[in-house]
Amino acid sequence: MSQALFNALLELGDDHLILGHRVSEWCGHAPLLEEDLAMPNMALDNIGASRNIYTYAGEVEGKGRDEDQLAYLRLDREYKNCLLVERPNEDFAHTMLKQLYFAAFMEPYWQAALSSTDETIRGIAGKAVKEMAYHIRHAGEWVIRLGDGTDESAKRMQAAVEEMTPYVEELFTMSADAKACAEKGILPDREALRAQWSQTISNIFDQALLDLPEVKFPQLGGRTGHHGEEMGFLLAQLQYVQRAYPGMSW
Amino acid sequence: MSKETPLWEVFVRPRNGLSHKHCGSLHAADEVMALQAARDTYTRRGEGLSIWVVPSKSIFASDPDQTAENFDPSVDKVYRHPTFYDIPDEVGHM
Numbered sequence: 591m592s593q594a595l596f597n598a599l600l601e602l603g604d605d606h607l608i609l610g611h612r613v614s615e616w617c618g619h620a621p622l623l624e625e626d627l628a629m630p631n632m633a634l635d636n637i638g639a640s641r642n643i644y645t646y647a648g649e650v651e652g653k654g655r656d657e658d659q660l661a662y663l664r665l666d667r668e669y670k671n672c673l674l675v676e677r678p679n680e681d682f683a684h685t686m687l688k689q690l691y692f693a694a695f696m697e698p699y700w701q702a703a704l705s706s707t708d709e710t711i712r713g714i715a716g717k718a719v720k721e722m723a724y725h726i727r728h729a730g731e732w733v734i735r736l737g738d739g740t741d742e743s744a745k746r747m748q749a750a751v752e753e754m755t756p757y758v759e760e761l762f763t764m765s766a767d768a769k770a771c772a773e774k775g776i777l778p779d780r781e782a783l784r785a786q787w788s789q790t791i792s793n794i795f796d797q798a799l800l801d802l803p804e805v806k807f808p809q810l811g812g813r814t815g816h817h818g819e820e821m822g823f824l825l826a827q828l829q830y831v832q833r834a835y836p837g838m839s840w
Numbered sequence: 841m842s843k844e845t846p847l848w849e850v851f852v853r854p855r856n857g858l859s860h861k862h863c864g865s866l867h868a869a870d871e872v873m874a875l876q877a878a879r880d881t882y883t884r885r886g887e888g889l890s891i892w893v894v895p896s897k898s899i900f901a902s903d904p905d906q907t908a909e910n911f912d913p914s915v916d917k918v919y920r921h922p923t924f925y926d927i928p929d930e931v932g933h934m
Contacts (some may be wrong), residue, residue, distance in 0.1 A: 623866075623867075624866050624877035624881055625877070627881050627884070628877065630874065724879075727876070728876050731873060735869065735873070755931060809847060810921075
């Protein structure tokens with residue numbers, strides 16, 4: 591069981607770390623000073639959640655690995671994040687949509703995790719559920735304004751929807767490890783969250799005048815370590831300091 | 841830029857029982873975005889429990905050139921301060 595829980599925690603932790611890192615790339619580049627503060631806020635929420643998850647994963651594994659070793663000292667094929675979170679930021683439409691898609695999944699996920707049989711999971715969920723509710727609101731308001739905005743913003747927003755939606759399916763896909771944890775009531779059943787995700791997204795898309803496309807060929811592979819080319823560049827930046835100065839802390 | 845994202849004044853109430861206090865301003869497209877920007881800009885370190893945002897153009901300010909005529913006449917009216925009473929002990933903290 592502990593091997594399954596360790597793997598399932600890595601899926602969860604990697605999702606948060608990689609998305610947090612992607613959002614943090616906006617630091618200093620956001621279109622408004624106010625947004626330049628909001629983006630790192632959200633990035634830090636995600637990275638903070640990943641720290642708690644990795645620390646627990648390290649305990650579960652029992653080999654003495656801490657959060658830094660799990661976050662910074664694995665190879666790309668060992669990362670289990672879904673492909674959605676590693677997608678490049680592109681423009682503000684892509685960035686906000688990615689944030690919304692992920693938060694609209696994680697909010698009900700952590701809600702369900704509040705009644706986990708595992709006390710540590712309940713603790714992590716209690717903090718994260720509020721953060722995700724805010725991410726839905728913040729990213730959602732941007733999606734509404736860009737979707738129902740100028741011709742240019744509406745065009746970019748719909749293009750982001752077409753490009754990112756095929757990556758959503760992987761959020762709901764259950765690995766063998768996630769299934770084992772769900773059967774024990776430790777982690778929520780991802781499959782069961784589809785209706786809540788769709789409800790959140792359709793509420794926002796109605797206001798944003800956006801159409802959710804039907805996905806015939808979902809993009810999968812992240813959970814088994816099959817990442818896109820961009821992941822290597824992301825990790826090179828993410829891991830640089832720990833690779834150059836092993837064991838460094840401040 | 842300031843046409844699409846006008847200026848807003850931000851007021852934050854730090855605790856229950858205190859009043860909202862002006863803490864700064866920001867640019868945002870509308871009131872919903874202004875509230876979110878205020879949350880992210882001015883309550884990052886646990887400063888507040890409630891936020892108000894007000895369009896800066898809705899605030900009418902007293903004229904600095906009229907400071908003397910506005911405020912000097914009250915300076916010599918000490919009898920307006922409630923300092924001429926002995927407060928009975930039973931009243932306790934006021």
